[in-house]
Amino acid sequence: MSQITALDTFDLRFPTSRMLDGSDAMNPDPDYSAAYAILRTDDDGPDGHGFVFTIGRGNDVQVAAIEALRPMLVGADVEALLADPGEAWRRLVHDSQLRWLGPEKGVMHMAIGAVVNALWDLAAKRAGVPLWRLLSDLSPEQIVDLVDFRYLEDALTPAEALELLRAAAPGKAERAARLVADGFPAYTTSPGWLGYDDAKLARLTREALDAGFTQIKLKVGGDLDDDVRRLRIAREICGPDVRIAVDANQRWGVDEAVRWVKELAPFDPWWVEEPTSPDDILGHAAIAEAIAPVRVATGEHVANRVMFKQLLQARATQFVQIDATRVAGVNENVAILLLAAKFGVPVCPHAGGVGLCEAVQHLAMFDYVAVSGSTEDRILEYVDHLHEHFADPVRVENGRYRAPELPGASTEILVPSLVAHRYPDGSVWR
Amino acid sequence: MSQITALDTFDLRFPTSRMLDGSDAMNPDPDYSAAYAILRTDDDGPDGHGFVFTIGRGNDVQVAAIEALRPMLVGADVEALLADPGEAWRRLVHDSQLRWLGPEKGVMHMAIGAVVNALWDLAAKRAGVPLWRLLSDLSPEQIVDLVDFRYLEDALTPAEALELLRAAAPGKAERAARLVADGFPAYTTSPGWLGYDDAKLARLTREALDAGFTQIKLKVGGDLDDDVRRLRIAREICGPDVRIAVDANQRWGVDEAVRWVKELAPFDPWWVEEPTSPDDILGHAAIAEAIAPVRVATGEHVANRVMFKQLLQARATQFVQIDATRVAGVNENVAILLLAAKFGVPVCPHAGGVGLCEAVQHLAMFDYVAVSGSTEDRILEYVDHLHEHFADPVRVENGRYRAPELPGASTEILVPSLVAHRYPDGSVWR
Numbered sequence: 001m002s003q004i005t006a007l008d009t010f011d012l013r014f015p016t017s018r019m020l021d022g023s024d025a026m027n028p029d030p031d032y033s034a035a036y037a038i039l040r041t042d043d044d045g046p047d048g049h050g051f052v053f054t055i056g057r058g059n060d061v062q063v064a065a066i067e068a069l070r071p072m073l074v075g076a077d078v079e080a081l082l083a084d085p086g087e088a089w090r091r092l093v094h095d096s097q098l099r100w101l102g103p104e105k106g107v108m109h110m111a112i113g114a115v116v117n118a119l120w121d122l123a124a125k126r127a128g129v130p131l132w133r134l135l136s137d138l139s140p141e142q143i144v145d146l147v148d149f150r151y152l153e154d155a156l157t158p159a160e161a162l163e164l165l166r167a168a169a170p171g172k173a174e175r176a177a178r179l180v181a182d183g184f185p186a187y188t189t190s191p192g193w194l195g196y197d198d199a200k201l202a203r204l205t206r207e208a209l210d211a212g213f214t215q216i217k218l219k220v221g222g223d224l225d226d227d228v229r230r231l232r233i234a235r236e237i238c239g240p241d242v243r244i245a246v247d248a249n250q251r252w253g254v255d256e257a258v259r260w261v262k263e264l265a266p267f268d269p270w271w272v273e274e275p276t277s278p279d280d281i282l283g284h285a286a287i288a289e290a291i292a293p294v295r296v297a298t299g300e301h302v303a304n305r306v307m308f309k310q311l312l313q314a315r316a317t318q319f320v321q322i323d324a325t326r327v328a329g330v331n332e333n334v335a336i337l338l339l340a341a342k343f344g345v346p347v348c349p350h351a352g353g354v355g356l357c358e359a360v361q362h363l364a365m366f367d368y369v370a371v372s373g374s375t376e377d378r379i380l381e382y383v384d385h386l387h388e389h390f391a392d393p394v395r396v397e398n399g400r401y402r403a404p405e406l407p408g409a410s411t412e413i414l415v416p417s418l419v420a421h422r423y424p425d426g427s428v429w430r
Numbered sequence: 431m432s433q434i435t436a437l438d439t440f441d442l443r444f445p446t447s448r449m450l451d452g453s454d455a456m457n458p459d460p461d462y463s464a465a466y467a468i469l470r471t472d473d474d475g476p477d478g479h480g481f482v483f484t485i486g487r488g489n490d491v492q493v494a495a496i497e498a499l500r501p502m503l504v505g506a507d508v509e510a511l512l513a514d515p516g517e518a519w520r521r522l523v524h525d526s527q528l529r530w531l532g533p534e535k536g537v538m539h540m541a542i543g544a545v546v547n548a549l550w551d552l553a554a555k556r557a558g559v560p561l562w563r564l565l566s567d568l569s570p571e572q573i574v575d576l577v578d579f580r581y582l583e584d585a586l587t588p589a590e591a592l593e594l595l596r597a598a599a600p601g602k603a604e605r606a607a608r609l610v611a612d613g614f615p616a617y618t619t620s621p622g623w624l625g626y627d628d629a630k631l632a633r634l635t636r637e638a639l640d641a642g643f644t645q646i647k648l649k650v651g652g653d654l655d656d657d658v659r660r661l662r663i664a665r666e667i668c669g670p671d672v673r674i675a676v677d678a679n680q681r682w683g684v685d686e687a688v689r690w691v692k693e694l695a696p697f698d699p700w701w702v703e704e705p706t707s708p709d710d711i712l713g714h715a716a717i718a719e720a721i722a723p724v725r726v727a728t729g730e731h732v733a734n735r736v737m738f739k740q741l742l743q744a745r746a747t748q749f750v751q752i753d754a755t756r757v758a759g760v761n762e763n764v765a766i767l768l769l770a771a772k773f774g775v776p777v778c779p780h781a782g783g784v785g786l787c788e789a790v791q792h793l794a795m796f797d798y799v800a801v802s803g804s805t806e807d808r809i810l811e812y813v814d815h816l817h818e819h820f821a822d823p824v825r826v827e828n829g830r831y832r833a834p835e836l837p838g839a840s841t842e843i844l845v846p847s848l849v850a851h852r853y854p855d856g857s858v859w860r
Contacts, residue, residue, distance in 0.1 A: 028526055056527035057498065058538060064494035065537065068487065096458055097486035103680070103708065103731055106536015107495065108488060151707040154684040154716070250533070254584040277581040278533065279736040281711060282743055286584070301533055303733075306709040313712055 002043035002078045007070045007115070009063045010036040012413070013056060013423040014354055014386055023195035025221035025251040030055035032354040032386060033423070035062035035111070036413060039118045041078050048122025049412040050114040052325045053353040059423065065111035068098065073115060082123045086145045089116055089331040093148065105303035109328050116329025117359065121409035130404040132179075132365035135330070136172060140165035143370070147335040151306045155313055161338045168373045175369045183400035184365055185214070185375060186382040187245070189352060191234070192218035201230055205237045212399035215243035215270065215379055221251030224263060231267040240268070247273035250301070254283040258290040271297040271319055278302050284316035297321055300350035304328070305335045312343040319377075323350045324359035330409075337367045347372065352383035357394045358410040361401050389417035432473035432508045437500045437545070439493045440466040442843070443486060443853040444784055444816055453625035455651035455681040460485035462784040462816060463853070465492035465541070466843060469548045471508050478552025479842040480544040482755045483783040488537075489853065495541035498528065503545060512553045516575045519546055519761040523578070535733035539758050546759025547789065551839035560834040562609075562795035565760070566602060570595035573800070577765040581736045585743055591768045598803045605799045613830030614795055615644070615805060616812040617675065619782060621664070622648035631660055635667045642829035645673035645700065645809055651681030654693060661697040670698070677703035680731070684713040688720040701727040701749055708732050714746035727751055730780035734758070735765040742773040749807075753780045754789035760839075767797045777802065782813035787824045788840040791831050819847035 017029040033056050039048040052062050072092060081088050092112045093104060101108040124131040135143070144161050188211075191204035201218075208216050218234055220227040227246075234244055246269045252260060257275035264272075272294055276283045278301035288296040299321030302308055311317045320340040322333050340347050349364050351357040357380075364380045372378070380401055387393035391412040395402040404410050420427045447459040463486050469478040482492050502522060511518050522542045523534060531538040554561040565573070574591050618641075621634035631648075638646050648664055650657040657676075664674055676699045682690060687705035694702075702724055706713045708731035718726040729751030732738055741747045750770040752763050770777050779794050781787040787810075794810045802808070810831055817823035821842040825832040834840050850857045 026526070026529070030527065030530075054527075055530045057525065058495075058528045058531045061491070061495045061498050061531065061538065061541075065488075065491045068491050095487065096456070097460065097484075098488045099456070100460075100485045101488045101491065101537050101540075102535075105532075105709070105733060106538060107531050108491065108537055110531075111491075151683055151710055151713070154713060253581055277736045279535070279734065280581055280740065282740045283581070283584060283736075303535060304709065306707045306713075310710065310712045 002041045002045070004039055004073050004076045004078060004081070005042045006040040007067070007073050008038040008040065009066050010418055011059050011063045011423045012036050012418065012421045013059060013429065014421055015428060016385070017056070023193045024219040024247065024249040025194060026249040027055060033059040034354050034413070035059050035066055035114065036418070037066050037114045037118050039073065039115065039122055046122065046125035046408070048118035048125070050116070050118030050121060050329070051355060051411060052110040052114045053356055062107055062111065065107045066114050069111060069115050081119060082126070085119065085123070085331060086147065088119060089146070089328065090148055092116065093328055104306070104328070109304065110325060113325050113327055113329040113332070116331060117324065117409060117411060120330045121411050125408040128407045130362065130406060131409040132362040132369070132404065133176065135362070135366040136176060136369040140169060143334060146331045147338065152309055152335065152339070155309045156339055156342045160342060164338060164341050165370065168370055171373055172369050175373065179365055179369060179403050183397065183402045184361065184368065185379045186396050186399055186401050187215035187217060187243070187379050188213045189217040189381060189383050191216055194219040194222050198230065198233055202233055202237060205234050209238065209242065214399060215245065217245040217247055217273070217381070219249065220246045220264065221248035221260070224260060227264060231264055235267045243270035244268070245270045245273060245297070248275050250274045250277055252276050254280070254286050257287045261291045261294055265291070265294055269294055271295045273297040273321070274301070279307070281307065281310045281314050281316050284311060285314040288316055288318065295319065297348065299323060300326060302326070305332050305339065308336045309339055312339055312345060318345060320345050320347045321350045322347060322360065322363060324356055324363065330363070333363050337363065337371045341372050346377040348379050349381060351381040352385065354386045355390065355411060355413070357382055357387070358390050358392070361394060361404065362409060365403060389413050432471045432475070434469055434503050434506045434508060434511070435472045436470040437497070437503050438468040438470065439496050440848055441489050441493045441853045442466050442848065442851045443489060443859065444851055445858060446815070447486070453623045454649040454677065454679040455624060456679040457485060463489040464784050464843070465489050465496055465544065466848070467496050467544045467548050469503065469545065469552055476552060476555035476838070478548035478555070480546070480548030480551060480759070481785060481841060482540040482544045483786055492537055492541065495537045496544050499541060499545050511549060512556070515549065515553070515761060516577065518549060519576070519758065520578055522546065523758055534736070534758070539734065540755060543755055543757055543759040543762070546761060547754070547839060547841060550760045551841050555838040558837045560836060561792040561839040562799070562834065563606065565792070565796040566606060566799040570599060573764060576761045577768065578761070582739055582765065582769070585739045586769055586772045590772060594768060594771050595800065598800055601803055602799055605803065609795055609799060609833050613827065613832045614791070614798065615809045616826050616829055616831050617645035617647060617673070617809050618643045619647040619811060619813050621646055624649040624652050628660065628663055632663055632667060635664050639668065639672065644829060645675065647675040647677055647703070647811070649679065650676045650694065651678035651690070654690060657694060661694055665697045673700035674698070675700045675703060675727070678705050680704045680707055682706050684710070684716050687717045691721045691724055695721070695724055699724055701725045703727040703751070704731070709737070711737065711740045711744050711746050714741060715744040718746055718748065725749065727778065729753060730756060732756070735762050735769065738766045739769055742769055742775060748775060750775050750777045751780045752777060752790065752793060754786055754793065760793070763793050767793065767801045771802050776807040778809050779811060781811040782815065784816045785820065785841060785843070787812055787817070788820050788822070791824060791834065792839060795833055819843050
């Protein structure tokens with residue numbers, strides 16, 4: 001029997017604002033950051049690593065929220081925790097006092113996500129398999145048990161979820177083999193940051209095509225004339241067959257979004273991402289209806305499964321962009337994958353930042369192997385930033401993610417990076 | 431010219447769980463708490479006081495979030511801040527890095543609410559008037575300038591808001607005088623906590639009627655048979671004319687809510703509060719349609735104005751229950767009052783906890799004097815807990831709130847209470 005002996009936290013920040021990497025219409029100067037958690041045990045086995053991605057200021061608040069969970073974890077029996085991850089999730093999310101701080105949204109909910117993801121990293125390492133495979137090897141019943149169906153049953157019952165998973169089960173082994181052989185499709189956002197000039201945009205677009213990508217993404221929403229010019233440059237380089245998604249990062253109101261997107265429509269955007277507030281389900285539905293056949297994508301700032309449920313019920317989004325660290329970890333993302341499958345909407349995860357590619361690839365691959373069973377219109381964001389800090393960095397080749405092979409959730413940051421990027425005392429910040 | 435010299439914070443907790451005061455179906459053991467902020471200046475004038483209400487664990491996280499705002503406030507020019515409160519709000523809410531932690535929801539958003547409310551307390555004290563009067567005396571143009579209309583304009587434009595306020599302006603002086611003379615209608619939740627036995631429920635219901643209340647509220651959602659029995663007891667004591675609201679505190683899914691409320695309908699509940707997740711706009715709309723003529727009330731956990739907008743657009747709630755410390759302070763609540771007025775839905779604020787009655791009464795009174803212009807179906811929650819800790823406690827007489835007379839927002843806690851209830855080192859907790 002082993003116990004959790006410590007929950008160690010780190011306020012890690014990377015000075016990305018110095019290069020305008022990651023700049024968009026709402027986030028002009030992000031310093032990519034991780035509120036990072038390590039769950040340690042009293043046996044000789046591995047530790048569990050998880051984090052919340054933030055963009056700088058407030059990362060300390062996020063760390064404080066993770067620390068508030070310490071009494072619920074330290075001293076707990078590791079085998080018991082990992083034997084019933086659905087119950088572990090419910091205990092954390094439904095704590096009768098902490099719940100008030102959301103409920104189920106914002107800093108406290110994301111903090112739970114970090115420790116839930118650290119528990120899954122620990123589970124996968126102890127099982128000696130990558131997380132995507134650990135999840136895919138669960139039975140349909142075990143997968144359903146991960147999910148809290150409270151507030152979901154008007155859209156998806158446990159019985160319906162079970163039916164979906166059982167229907168997907170026969171092909172799992174074949175799809176897992178294909179995933180290992182061929183990888184998972186990726187698109188790149190690297191060319192399209194708003195802070196880049198036209199020459200850099202054009203150069204990076206060409207490099208993306210040369211690297212084998214069949215979809216890129218451009219940030220929009222700062223200035224309409226700029227957006228039209230930048231989209232024209234990209235479309236000229238890409239030709240008609242490479243998909244170009246655009247991303248407004250919540251910049252617009254409903255009517256403004258419709259007007260703006262109509263001006264961009266001649267350049268055939270594959271989707272329009274975050275056209276307005278992530279909370280505005282009815283607004284997204286109105287936008288989606290008005291701009292069709294251009295489609296809406298959202299999710300990276302959608303607070304929880306109840307919001308995703310409604311986006312799907314209202315046909316407000318045509319792509320579900322899960323994020324590995326916005327909701328309460330793997331379990332809640334499994335709920336969202338099941339909802340998306342029920343509504344027949346493809347999941348195209350948000351990534352980038354620091355570690356989001358590493359973390360979310362497992363969920364996209366699990367979705368393909370065990371839930372949706374398809375890669376049609378599924379594609380995983382890729383940004384080539386900060387992977388060098390990870391023990392098991394993503395491997396993207398010829399426009400596709402290779403399936404992770406090492407045990408764990410790929411969320412572990414290397415010790416020298418933990419030391420150097422610790423804010424404010426690490427060498428990078430001193 | 432004076433400056434903000436300090437933002438002092440306090441983790442204050444009150445051991446209310448020892449008495450089961452405040453117990454309901456989702457919150458069985460709250461320790462009412464305040465993440466408390468004092469803005470100090472370098473002149474001889476007053477300080478500004480504000481807080482976030484929480485229910486215990488995690489209050490330290492909420493304090494950390496308030497502290498993250500310190501660099502944006504300390505050193506700022508007081509007159510400039512108070513001269514343009516709309517701009518001050520936007521600077522805090524739209525900080526390009528902190529925004530990621532919500533956006534506009536949860537711990538970080540509530541922290542902004544605490545300092546925004548502290549600024550309003552400071553403004554009202556410096557003006558020598560209670561907050562409700564300071565707000566009511568603003569011109570329609572000044573009130574519109576308090577509000578950030580981003581994401582609202584599909585439901586309410588600044589021009590429409592101005593029109594609403596101008597229509598209400600001629601009667602302001604008369605309504606203010608009537609408010610001072612007659613007070614504002616209150617209902618009491620004191621009889622109905624789930625932890626109380628039937629005898630205590632009956633006794634407190636009788637006491638509420640004797641005290642002049644014409645509406646009470648009962649917690650429900652734990653056990654249906656218990657709810658039916660308790661509602662029958664209360665209805666027998668109240669007779670047909672006293673209104674009895676019921677409050678499920680988010681306990682149900684959509685279908686469960688409909689089934690449960692139909693069983694309670696014979697006892698004529700005035701409203702059903704928080705039947706399901708506060709995030710579930712479509713769920714509330716479905717419930718409201720199914721249980722009519724019983725009406726839905728919600729708001730105390732609704733994260734921001736974009737969510738309120740949709741609840742109103744979807745006709746999902748028939749009463750808007752603003753909370754003084756859930757959203758980003760006075761400015762955002764003004765936006766919500768304007769939305770409610772546009773949709774013709776009465777505002778019945780959430781109160782109770784510690785200090786929520788003190789804080790929110792000003793907003794209900796401002797709504798009556800300057801926005802909705804009506805008390806029809808408007809009523810303000812009252813719970814007789816912890817008022818003795820406040821410098822300007824609420825005064826409820828014959829079932830009505832008396833209008834505050836002292837300068838400020840009534841949010842100031844007495845120094846001995848700050849010292850005794852500080853967690854974990856105050857005398858109450860040692």
